[in-house]
Amino acid sequence: MSDKNPADGAAPARAPSLTERRKAATQLDIARAAAELFTERGPDDTTAEDIAQRAGVALRTFYRYFRSKQDAVAPLLAGGADRWRAELATTPPGTALPTALERSIAASLAAEDEEAEEGLRWTRGLLRAAEHDPALRAVWFRVNQESEDRLRGVLAALAGPAADPLELRLTAAAATGAIRVALETWAETDAPAHGEDAPAALASRCLRELMGGMRGAGTGGG
Numbered sequence: 001m002s003d004k005n006p007a008d009g010a011a012p013a014r015a016p017s018l019t020e021r022r023k024a025a026t027q028l029d030i031a032r033a034a035a036e037l038f039t040e041r042g043p044d045d046t047t048a049e050d051i052a053q054r055a056g057v058a059l060r061t062f063y064r065y066f067r068s069k070q071d072a073v074a075p076l077l078a079g080g081a082d083r084w085r086a087e088l089a090t091t092p093p094g095t096a097l098p099t100a101l102e103r104s105i106a107a108s109l110a111a112e113d114e115e116a117e118e119g120l121r122w123t124r125g126l127l128r129a130a131e132h133d134p135a136l137r138a139v140w141f142r143v144n145q146e147s148e149d150r151l152r153g154v155l156a157a158l159a160g161p162a163a164d165p166l167e168l169r170l171t172a173a174a175a176t177g178a179i180r181v182a183l184e185t186w187a188e189t190d191a192p193a194h195g196e197d198a199p200a201a202l203a204s205r206c207l208r209e210l211m212g213g214m215r216g217a218g219t220g221g222g
Contacts, residue, residue, distance in 0.1 A: 027065050027075050030055045032122070034072035039125035043070060043133040070135040074143055076122050081147035083116075084108035084179070085154050097159060098211050101175050102204050109179070109200035111193040120186075120193050127187035148176040171211065178206035 016024070033055035037046040048069045052062040066072040088104035095103075111117040130136040151172040159168060182203035191197035 023065075024075075026055075026057065026061070030057065030062060030065060031073050031075040034069060035076055035122045035126055038073065038129045038136070043129055043136055048072075068135065070133065070139050073126055073136070074139050076119070077126060077140060077143045078147065080108060080116075080119050080123065081143070081176075081179070085147070085151060088151075089154050089157070091158055095158075097155065097171060098207075100158065101171070101211075102207055105175070105179060105203045105207060106200045109182075109198075109203055111198070111200075117193050120183075120199060123183055124187040127184055144176055144180050148172050151176060174210040175207060178210055179203045181206050 030051060034046070034051045037050055037054060046069060048062055049059055051069055051072055052059045055062070062072070066074075084104055087108050088100060091100040091104065108116075109120070111120055126136065127140065130140055149172075152168060155168045155172055156163065156165075179199075182199050182205075185202055186197070186199045189197065193199070195201065
């Protein structure tokens with residue numbers, strides 16, 4: 001049975017085991033601890049030992065999951081993209097890809113519950129910290145690249161076998177770039193998580209600019 005994420009355009013994955021859920025929970029605890037410390041002190045004044053202590057785990061546990069202190073925040077930065085791809089994968093057949101992308105982006109960045117709003121706050125703090133930390137910026141760019149790669153599978157499943165692979169690749173790059181630029185722009189300000197200057201509105205604007213010339217390809221084609 002495949003272990004691939006259904007949001008990546010593959011067959012439904014099996015339910016995670018208890019061990020896998022515990023592992024994911026521990027990684028997220030470490031990620032939150034790292035984000036707190038980076039926001040409070042900055043990456044330069046934070047050590048892996050500090051993060052492990054804040055998360056309540058042994059240092060060896062930290063290094064079991066993460067290669068560096070900056071790498072520890074990757075689960076937080078990737079969480080929003082995971083939710084977005086899952087939202088996109090539920091698009092009804094026949095919906096044009098630009099429409100499906102804009103709807104799913106707006107829904108995933110809308111911060112309609114506390115978990116989503118908290119995720120945006122963490123992202124803002126980490127992006128601000130990354131301005132002065134090349135290693136943290138590298139984690140951010142890696143997370144975006146991985147999300148773009150996975151998005152191509154979702155788009156291919158939605159568009160059907162007749163879709164142009166080059167157009168799908170460009171669409172994945174444009175959509176991922178729209179969210180990245182929107183979040184980076186928002187993080188530079190003190191704008192709230194809702195309204196015309198919020199990530200959802202900025203990302204929709206970016207997407208429309210980037211995809212203005214794209215053909216209205218339909219999903220579920222034959």
